[in-house]
Amino acid sequence: MAVDQQVLTQQLAGLDALEESQGRRRITAGQLWRKTWPKLAALALALVLWQLVVESGWREEYVLPAPATVLAKLGEIVTTNSFWAGVGVTARRAAVGFGLAVVVGGFVGALVATIRPLRVAVGALITGLQTMPSIAWFPLAILLFQLSEGAITFVVVLGAAPSIANGLIGGIDHVPPILVRAGRMLGAKGPTLFRHVILPAAMPSCLAGLKQGWAFAWRSLMAGELLVLLGVPSIGARLQAGREFSDAPLLLAMMIVVLVIGIVVDGLFGMADHRLRRRRGLVDTAT
Amino acid sequence: MTMTEPRVPGTPAKAGIAVKIDGVSKRYPTGVVALDDINLTVGVGEFVCLVGASGCGKSTLLTLIAGLDHPTVGEIVVPGGRPTLLFQEAALLPWQTASGNVELALRLRGIAKAERRAKAAELLELVHLGGMGERRPHELSGGMRQRVALARALAQEPDILLMDEPFGALDAMTRDLLHDELERIWSETGKTIIFVTHNVREAARLGDRIVLLTSRPGRVAAEFPVDIARPRRIESPPVSSLAGDVTAALRREVARHGR
Numbered sequence: 003m004a005v006d007q008q009v010l011t012q013q014l015a016g017l018d019a020l021e022e023s024q025g026r027r028r029i030t031a032g033q034l035w036r037k038t039w040p041k042l043a044a045l046a047l048a049l050v051l052w053q054l055v056v057e058s059g060w061r062e063e064y065v066l067p068a069p070a071t072v073l074a075k076l077g078e079i080v081t082t083n084s085f086w087a088g089v090g091v092t093a094r095r096a097a098v099g100f101g102l103a104v105v106v107g108g109f110v111g112a113l114v115a116t117i118r119p120l121r122v123a124v125g126a127l128i129t130g131l132q133t134m135p136s137i138a139w140f141p142l143a144i145l146l147f148q149l150s151e152g153a154i155t156f157v158v159v160l161g162a163a164p165s166i167a168n169g170l171i172g173g174i175d176h177v178p179p180i181l182v183r184a185g186r187m188l189g190a191k192g193p194t195l196f197r198h199v200i201l202p203a204a205m206p207s208c209l210a211g212l213k214q215g216w217a218f219a220w221r222s223l224m225a226g227e228l229l230v231l232l233g234v235p236s237i238g239a240r241l242q243a244g245r246e247f248s249d250a251p252l253l254l255a256m257m258i259v260v261l262v263i264g265i266v267v268d269g270l271f272g273m274a275d276h277r278l279r280r281r282r283g284l285v286d287t288a289t
Numbered sequence: 290m291t292m293t294e295p296r297v298p299g300t301p302a303k304a305g306i307a308v309k310i311d312g313v314s315k316r317y318p319t320g321v322v323a324l325d326d327i328n329l330t331v332g333v334g335e336f337v338c339l340v341g342a343s344g345c346g347k348s349t350l351l352t353l354i355a356g357l358d359h360p361t362v363g364e365i366v367v368p369g370g371r372p373t374l375l376f377q378e379a380a381l382l383p384w385q386t387a388s389g390n391v392e393l394a395l396r397l398r399g400i401a402k403a404e405r406r407a408k409a410a411e412l413l414e415l416v417h418l419g420g421m422g423e424r425r426p427h428e429l430s431g432g433m434r435q436r437v438a439l440a441r442a443l444a445q446e447p448d449i450l451l452m453d454e455p456f457g458a459l460d461a462m463t464r465d466l467l468h469d470e471l472e473r474i475w476s477e478t479g480k481t482i483i484f485v486t487h488n489v490r491e492a493a494r495l496g497d498r499i500v501l502l503t504s505r506p507g508r509v510a511a512e513f514p515v516d517i518a519r520p521r522r523i524e525s526p527p528v529s530s531l532a533g534d535v536t537a538a539l540r541r542e543v544a545r546h547g548r
Binding site (some may be wrong): 006007010011012014015017018023065142180181183184185186189190194198199202203205278281282283284 | 355357373374376378380381382383385394397398417418421425426427428430432441443445462463466469470473520529
C-alpha cells in the first residue's frame with residue numbers, strides 16, 4: 003500500500019503536469035504599440051479633418067478656431083490654478099453623485115432582484131427611468147432644491163442609479179444555479195449567500211451597470227453644471243462662460259477636457275472589467 | 290502510511306445507520322414522478338453506488354438526502370451526521386482561488402481566519418494539490434477542479450459524502466486515478482459515501498454495494514453486494530464480471546421502456 007500510494011501520487015502529479023495550461027503571458031512593448039497606434043492614428047485623422055473644415059472657410063475663425071489655436075488655449079489654461087479648482091469642483095460633484103447612485107441603485111437592485119413581488123411592481127419602472135433623459139428632471143430638481151448643489155446631485159443620482167440597479171438585477175438573474183446550490187451546500191444562506199456567492203457571481207454584469215451608470219452620471223452632471231450656475235468655476239460653468247463671452251477656443255478646449263475625463267474614467271472601468279474577466283478565465287489568451 | 294485493513298465488503302466499518310430512506314416519493318409540480326416508494330438503508334462508513342439509466346431520479350435522491358429539497362411522501366433520516374453534496378461539475382467559485390474556495394467552506398463553518406489558510410493547504414495536500422492553492426479554477430484541469438471540490442467538501446467535515454457523477458466528465462485515465470484517490474480518502478477517513486453514476490464498471494470498482502434504480506419513476510430494482518477485495522482495479526476480472534451482471538439487469542430495465 004505504501005508503495006502503491008507513492009505510485010499514485012507520482013501518476014497524479016504526472017497527469018497534472020501534462021494538463022498544465024501554458025504559462026501566463028507578459029505584455030511586451032510590441033503589444034503595447036499594437037494597441038496604441040490605431041488610437042494615435044484616429045486622433046491624427048480627427049485633427050486633420052478639423053483643420054480641413056477650418057481651411058474650407060465654412061465658418062469664421064473666431065467661431066470655429068483651428069486645432070492649433072484650441073490646443074494652445076488648452077495648454078495655457080491647464081497651467082492655471084482656477085482650471086484645476088474647476089476640475090476639482092466637478093470631480094467632487096461627480097464622486098458624490100455617483101457614490102450616492104451606487105448606494106441607492108445597489109440597494110434597490112438587490113431588493114428588486116431578490117423579492118419577487120417587488121420585481122413585478124417596479125422592475126419595468128426602473129427600466130423606464132433608465133431611458134428618461136436626465137435633463138427632463140431639472141425643472142423638478144430646481145423646484146425641489148432651488149439652484150443648489152442639491153439639485154445637481156439629485157439629477158446625477160437619478161441619472162445613474164437605474165442603470166446600476168438594472169446591472170445588478172441582470173447579474174443576479176444570470177448567476178449559475180449550480181453555484182447557488184454549491185453555496186447552500188457549504189452552509190451559506192440569506193445575506194451570507196448573497197455576499198459570498200450571488201454578489202461576486204453577478205459582478206461582471208454589475209460592473210457593466212456601473213460603467214453605464216457613470217456615463218449617465220457624467221452627462222447629467224454636465225447638463226447640471228450648464229443649467230445650475232452657482233458662481234463656482236466648475237468645468238460646466240467655464241463651458242458656459244466660453245459661450246457667453248464668444249470665446250470659442252476656451253469653449254472647445256473645455257469640451258476636450260470633458261471628453262478626456264469621460265474617456266479616462268471609461269478606461270478605468272474597462273481595466274476593472276478586463277481584470278475581473280481575466281481572473282475568471284473569461285479572456286481568450288490565444289490571441 | 291501503514292497498511293489499512295481491507296474492509297469486509299458489504300458490511301459497514303462501524304455499526305449504525307448513516308442514512309435511512311423510508312418510502313420516499315418525489316413528484317415535481319410538472320407532474321413528473323421522479324422517485325416512487327424508495328426504501329434504502331446505508332450503514333455508517335459504507336460506500337454505496339446508485340446506478341441507473343437516465344431519468345431514474347438518482348440526482349433527485351441525492352438532493353433530498355442533502356436536504357436541498359424535500360420528499361413529497363416518505364421520510365429521510367440521516368442519523369449518520371452531516372451530509373454534503375458534490376456535483377458533476379466541480380461548481381467552484383470562479384472568482385476565488387483553489388485555496389479561497391476551500392477557505393470559504395471553512396469560514397462558513399466558523400473556523401477562525403488565522404487557521405483557515407493552513408487548514409486549506411492541508412486539505413489540498415490531501416487531494417494531492419499541494420502548492421496549487423493560488424491557482425484559479427480556470428487554470429486547473431477538470432480532474433484537478435474535481436479534487437479541489439472534494440477538498441472543499443471535506444473542509445465541511447461532513448460525515449456523509451453524496452457524489453453526483455463526480456467523475457462523469459473526466460477522461461478514463463484521470464478517472465482511474467481519482468478512483469484510487471477516492472478509495473484511499475474513504476479508507477483513511479471512514480466517511481459514508483453515496484455515489485451516483487451511470488458507469489456500471491465504476492460502481493463495481495468503488496462500491497461495497499450497488500443499488501440499481503429503475504427509470505420513470507425511479508424505484509429500487511435490485512441490489513448487488515460487491516464481494517471483491519480491495520484495493521480493486523477497474524480492469525480486473527471480478528470487477529468486469531460483476532459489471533456484466535449489473536449491466537444485463539440494467540439493459541432489461543431499459544428495454545421495458547422501449548416497448
